[in-house]
Amino acid sequence: MTQVFHASRFFGAMSLAAAIDAGAFGPPGSAERVLIVTNNAPIPEAALGLDEAPGFGALRDRFDRIVSWNEIIAPLHPSDWKPRSIEAPMLGRLLQSALGLEHIEEMVLESVIVPPARALPGLFKDAMLTIYSDGLMAHSPTRDVLPGEISQRITRLLHLDLVPGLTPLLLGEYGVPAQPLPPGAFTDVVGRVAAASGPMPEGEAIVLGQYLSSLGILTPDEEFKLHADMIRGVIAHGHRSIVFKPHPAAGRRQGRELAQIAAGLNASLTVAPDEVPAEVLFAARRARLVVSCFSTALMTARRFFGLPVATVGADLLLERLTPYENSNRVPVTIVDATIPRLDADGTLTEPSVGDVPGLVEAVAYCMQSAAHPGLRPAAEAYVKANGPMRYFKKKRLEALDLIAKPAPPPPPPPKTGLARLKQIVKG
Incomplete structure (x- = not known):
């Protein structure tokens, strides 16, 4: 028996390790465990792979083998490639043989919506599927309609209990039960990764960047202004040393420019390494404040590490997200409704949503x-x-008839006899 796991992000790999430690996939040795890793960077050849990142050694022993999906499908990019339906049976047999997978009992995927995870169920059609959540996105409705040959094979949704009392909606329309992971298992895994990662940058506050311009939600200039507002708000709140954790896809330019803004306000800013997950920073350093827009890490910081958190710009995102069905809407809503807002003058305003x-x-x-x-x-x-x-x-x-429609405008006044005559002559 073989269990095949897939991860493209360090956060996902830590979630998988926590689930394995918590017994979600049976006792040790009950099945061969193969981890397929993907590097979704725009230029994967120039980026550090997940299994090469500092601290990954703390996760490696949960798996019998680690396989690179990038190497299997090279030179194609994992975020773009998916097999044509007519080719899937043949490619599935070839891959199963090449990887030495005799019988796949279960596939554990971080998504069934987009490649590369979306491609795997179509290649290995006999395996039952477990989905593990991508943070707050688990509370959004399923974005796309799934074909029956996939939805009928999904047995459960594993997720971190990020918001007490809130059950994930992802895959709920298919009757898939949600199974929370014990919080202690996740924090233990993160602590082990932090211990294996080496020295971490120091700072009183941590600011988490988000790559919203790549999604077309904000322009690059607006995104930079959003991050600059976070820096200014943190300094106004009284913190003089800041760690900026950029989104892995955002590059280093913003960090350098934000450091100049901090220096102009008599503060210091250090840019954290791209490959270090935010949660590892939380475990390594006891920050006095964690700030972002609507990052899942705001919830992990508060829920699992007991750190003070604040949001900047969530109200702007609520206006900008289009279409209304955008899957980011629920994460933004949750953060705006549950996390204090950091204002420009450094004050924190508590959210007023009760339910x-x-x-x-x-x-x-x-x-x-x-x-x-x-x-x-x-x-x-x-x-x-x-x-x-x-x-x-x-x-x-x-x-949706949830509020009354506005009354229709009154009909135009009846035309006079002269107006009717003019209309007849005109006609």
């Missing part, structure tokens, strides 16, 4: 009403109690 589960269900219904008709009563109750807040678009609420 977070009700809000998330209402937003999810507005995003995917056809897939989640059972959420309509919750949406009706929430909107009735709270009105059309900034988490909703008024026209969408009207289209």
Whole structure:
């Protein structure tokens, strides 16, 4: 028996290790465990692979073998390539033979929506599927409709319990049960990775960058301004040493420019290595404040490491996200509704949302009403109690009959006899 795991991010690999340690995949030695790693960097050849990153040695012993998907499909890029349906059976047999996989009992994937994880179930059609969540995205409705030959094979959704009392919606329309991982298993794994990673940069505050310009949500200039506002807010809050953790895909330019802004305000900024997960920074350094826009790491910082957190720019993202069905909407909503806002003058404003589960269900219904008709009563109750807040678009609420449509304009006044005569002559 063989269990095949897939990871493209260090966060995902740590989640897998925690799940294995917690017994989610049976006792040690019960099956051969093969980890397929992918490097999704724009130029993978110039980027450090997941299994080459500092600290990965702390995860390696959970797996019997580690295989590079990039090497298998080279020179194609893993984020772009997916097999044609007519070729999938043949390629599946060839891959199974080349990898020495006699019988795959279970495939454990970080996604079934986009390549490369989306390609694997189509190649190995006999394996049952476990999906493990990509942070806060697990609370979003499933973005795309899945074919039955995939959805019927998914047995569970493993996830970190990031928001107490909130059950993930991902894959819920297919009847897939959500299974939370014990928080202690995850923090233990992160601690081991931190110990194996070497010295970490020091700072009173940690600012987590997000690569929103690549998604077309913000322009590069707007994204830089957002990060600069975070730096200024942190300094205004009283912190003089900052660690900036850029998004792995963002490059180093922003870090250098942000360091200049910090220096102009009599503070220092150190850029953390790209390959170091934010959670490893949390475990290695007891930060006094962690700031980002809507990163999942805000929740892991608070939930698993007990660190103070704050958000900047979530309200802007709520306006900019298009279409309304954008899967980032629920993560932004959760962060805006549960995390204090850091203002320009350094003050922290606590969120005022009381019923977070009700809000998330209402937003999810507005995003995917056809897939989640059972959420309509919750949406009706929430909107009735709270009105059309900034988490909703008024026209969408009207289209779903969650608020009354505006009255139609009055009919034009009847035309006079002279006007009728002119119309007849004109005609």
